Amino acid sequence: MSRRLPLLLSAVLATAALAAVPAAHADPHAEPSARFAAPAPAATAAGNQPYASYWYPSTILAWDPATDPDARFNRSRVPLQPRTSDPALRANPNARAGEGKIASLVSFGPTSNNPSQGSADPNYYAFGYWQYVDKLVFWGGSAGEGLILAPNPTVVDAAHRNGVKVYGTVFFPPGAYGGRIEWVRDFVQKSGSRYPVADKLVQAARYYGFDGWFINQETGGGDSTLATELRDLMQYTKAQGSTEFMWYDAMTTTGAVGWQNALTSANSPYLQDGSKRTSDSMFLNFGWTSTGLDSSRTLARQLGRSEYELYSGIDTEANGYNTSVDWNTLFPPGQPHTTSLGLYRPEWTWKSATDRADFYAKDARYWVGANGDPSNTNRSDSWPGLAGYVAESSPVTAKPFVTNFGTGQGDFYNSGGTRVATGGWNNLSLQDVPPTYRWMVGSDGSKLTPSVDFTDAYQGGSSLRLTGTLDATNTVRLYQTSLPVAADTRLSVVLRTPAAGPTRLKAAVSFTDAPSSFSTLDLGANSGTGWERHTLDLSPYEGRTIAQIALQADGSDPAYDIRIGQIAVYDGTVETPDAPDGLTVLGASDIVAGSSQSLRLSWMAAPGGHVHHYEVYRRNADGTRTFLGATPNDAYFVGRLDRAGGEDGTTLDVEAVSTTFGRSAAATTTVSWTATPPVGNLALNRLATASGRCNADEGPAKAVNGSVSGGTSDKWCTLTRGKWLEVDLGSARQLSKFVVRHASAGGESASYNTRDFSIRVRSNTTDPWTTVANVTGNTAGTTTHPVTTTARYVRLVVTRPTQTTDPAARIYEFEAWGR
DSSP: OOOOOOOOOOOOOOHHHHTTSOOOOOOTTSOHHHHTOOOOOSSOOTTSOOBOOEEOHHHHTTOOTTTOTTGGGGOOOOOOOOOBOOGGGOSSTTOBSSSOOEEEEEOOSOSSSOBBTBBSOOOSOOOOOGGGOSEEEEOOOBTTTBSEEOOOHHHHHHHHHTTOEEEEEEEEOOGGGTOOHHHHHHHTOOBTTBOHHHHHHHHHHHHHTOOEEEEEEOOSOOOHHHHHHHHHHHHHHHHHSSOEEEEESOBOTTSOBOOOSSOOTTTGGGTEETTEEOOSEEEEOTTOOHHHHHHHHHHHHHTTOOGGGEEEEEEOTTTGGGSOOOHHHHSOTTSOOSSEEEEEOTTHHHHTOSSHHHHHHHHHHHHHOTTSOTTOOOTTSSSOOGGGTBOOOBOOOSSOEEEOOOOSEEEEEEETTEEEEEEEEEOGGGOOOOOSSTTEEEESSOOOEEEEESSOOSSBSOEEEEEEEEOSOEEEEEEEEEEEOOTTEEEEEEEEOSSSEEOOEEEEEEETTEEEEEEEEEOOEESSSSOEEEEEEOGGGTTOEEEEEEEEEOSOEEEEEEEEEEEEEEESSOOOOOOOEEEEEEEEEEEETTTEEEEEEEEEOOTTSOEEEEEEEEEOTTSOEEEEEEESSSEEEEEEEEOOTTOSEEEEEEEEEETTOOEEEEEEEEEEOOSOOOOEETTTTOEEEESOOSSTTOOGGGGGSSOSOSOTTSSEEEOOSSEEEEEEEEEEEEEEEEEEEOGGGGTSOGGGSOOEEEEEEESSTTSOOEEEEEEOSOOOSEEEEEEEEEEEEEEEEEEEOSSSSOOOEEESEEEEEEO
């Protein structure tokens, strides 16, 4: 039975908007708050959050990047990288290179209100298995928001860095979900020989820097004339240049919607129309069969097209790797692949996860199988892992190559091993090329465990960690590469060990003339427990080409534990780029008048073209700097800049970071503060950490969310022996009082109110804590504690959590009032 492609429609508009357009179809798997979100504002103020672009066919005609205030923030600056895939180096002997590919249809966020450059929320689909993907479709669109969705630049940056093409989405929904056939007719309207909407699709793709469009036409009521116009529009667009199309198997040449689940005479003109190339690929609906795919392959070849331009779809939105798939039809053992594979909604691994660790475990299960090793998949499993079918590709084909093992998300930000920001974030523009092989460890003894570590980093928010019992040589394969070695080529590795002494680690490289044979270079010892760089001379290998980069641990250690913060291969020395120029505040918007605001910044790109990204900082009174964000672009949105005390101005720095991670001098500007900063709760929605939590939904963030009315889970709760809750106010602030809302303030029994507790403060993480309030024998539901102090970090320490022997601490709000 035919199945239509499940729709991602992230929001039903408010009642007023429903009079203008039909209601969007709600994603049945979305949370209620997502399904009934308010619409995006019609215009964006000068200092407000920029969002990814979305349009109707009629509204895209009026779009002009010169007048769209968000357009500049939506540009990707990372070109599509070439890739290599050496069959001799494939992880899995059953995987094939050069045959079936993978297209991935992913919803990274709602159609509207999708931030352009990441956000302060670490909970994000930070996809890290690009090596198996050929094309990524930025999935979205809805009748109630917009039908044409351009990808945001963070996704394009990450995909292009990994050699993966990115498509936006054009979505015409069924009539039952608000679709209107006139929208399709608007899409194909002509002006003389031109298709104006198609011209705008090309303009948007070129300006924003992505590769093409996925066309999903599921609106009924069409006819053969309309079907012909859609084909003509794509052929017209193809004639203009490099903008690509992927067509979804829904509308047929009669104009009716009828899913073929195969390439047939009813839909083949949307792929190839005689001598005219209509689209670059086709996504076949989910109901494909062995007979249908065989005939699809035959017809594709008859049309002069490759069967691997057909992506046979599987729907994993609801069940992920528990989805039933006829793998042997798609990828028959010992035979060429029948077609390519189209994945619908692989972000199930993130949406179904309970926390980050669960997401990473599920994502590994989805992509490389139950064993977490791409070389060790089991075809008898119902979901063997995609690494067992499609050989990995690598974009590491040119120097310099630098990885900090950044995933594009984190709970802090480090620069050169120094903590320059606390608090969660996501920004895929900062994601490094992930390891090609996750994870492959060879050993005749115990195998070490590689992992992405989010507790420490040299640069960004994560590092590579190797742990376990070291009782034999362990070779950890990381990257497939194609890097020619010159006389001045260097390989550097930044490491951190728990104690000074030998690292027991070697860098290992193989070369294209013997790709499976590693040469090793000892990394020696670390002099302390901090991050240390070890630079190796590769000149003895001049004239050869590096095929693999690995790490080899050797020696004996029952509790081996080492972090790798950076691996770099480059020629000469680390480049110091020129500084950017013309740093300008395009606009500012108050968050709290006189106390905090959001900013839009722009600058002129540093000359020379060797910039990896730009970093934005604020200068602090004590001479330190706080990281505010980063982008490869020449414009950046700062979500929140806080005034430090009563300062008259805050100096901002923007510095260029080169492709070898050298740093320029800073461009600077000053943001002036004019109003007197108001007294407020400075802990509200700030980064909160704690000794633990009673349940997953009773974490420390609940104690700084400004609410006590969300029920008994609207609190921080812990059963740990030492009970503490800490809040980072962002900068040192003048504090006048603390307010603690205990159990009965949230509606629980007064017997659960905290009996004994103290409040402590400090301005730097290296300072000792100072106690500013010490309470014993409390019975009240809300307590107020006047203080006169200045601090950045504030901590509530609970020593007796209740009036009884109940061991759980329950805090509904912890407020720090001041300026």
